Amino acid sequence: MKKQVSTSVIKRLPRYYRYLGELLNCGVERISSKELSEKMGITASQIRQDLNCFGGFGQQGYGYNVEYLYGEIAGILGLNSRYKAILVGAGKMGQALVQNTTFEKRGFTLVGIFDTDPEKIGEEIKGIKISDAKNIKEFIEKEKPTMAVISTPRTVVSQVVRELTDMGIKAFLNFSYAEISPDDDVVVENIHLSDSLMRLCYKISAKGEKKSDNEE
């Protein structure tokens, strides 16, 4: 049984997981909340509070056992799952996603890639052939993937998501410009590059940086 954990803690867990993974790679066996705090830019008390949600992995005067904590967080996040995933839209961004992302370490196995472009169909990315999108229903009925990465043009996103939901897809990683709203049936993670650019633009403006253009 999973304990109920607040959304804000869950949001931070992947970051803890990444940091702990880096520490493991460097051969670090244990770390205090204070050291972790300095590395991550979170207060030590926040770290203790976050990690205590799962039953106090730390020991007074010893700190956290990195490998143990790493494993526990993997368990909480469900990263040992092997949810089947498909990629819908094999444009440049979709292809880069597949090339750069280790789905297996994040709880997923990529089992299919779909596109409508005849020039792309039949090509292979990381050993998976790009299939014709018109065969997607048959594929989903057979393979029963849980998740779809959406990397289609924005104009078709809402239709594609509706159809995939009807076919049984339960989760979306949305990489398109359009937004997918979660509802009772599906869970969603939206990644909006344009929003990040806009927030960065705001941060620069707010900091009162002079525009380089004005300096010329």
Add this chain to the structure above:
Amino acid sequence: MKKQVSTSVIKRLPRYYRYLGELLNCGVERISSKELSEKMGITASQIRQDLNCFGGFGQQGYGYNVEYLYGEIAGILGLNSRYKAILVGAGKMGQALVQNTTFEKRGFTLVGIFDTDPEKIGEEIKGIKISDAKNIKEFIEKEKPTMAVISTPRTVVSQVVRELTDMGIKAFLNFSYAEISPDDDVVVENIHLSDSLMRLCYKISAKGEKKSDNEE
């Protein structure tokens, strides 16, 4: 002079901006907070509260003038700025970023692309030639870009960021696996695909979805 606006409101502004842009494209001239609320999945009172931060663009019984509000949010975010940006790391992800992202509409102009791979140097992406990373210092001194998109292998990220900061870069859009921590000198937006995947994995697990693998 910019008013101080809370981080959480700023976080939502790009989403408002995207939605309003879509409405504009569809020829919608005005919209009530209620309608916007239904589209965006935010409460109407939250919307009114958010937008009132900037001085009440809405009119009782009329709603918001879409074009006006769109322009005002652009102004608040500073999207009419033309901060010069460079891309560091022209791998598949870096290239897809440049191909898929309209920097110009988000306050930036991409002026240079850098990589260390001799096979990539000299190639063009969207009309910009990939330059040898060893010439980056000279380029920055001359062009004075404000922002760098980081899409390098994780092992070199911290060194690259340190060097770029020393050369005068003030903002980073981080697309690498490693994290860049903001400090007093620089502002940062981190985009972590792996974190999004992990959060999605958690959401699926938490929903108690059966793994497709177990159903076979």
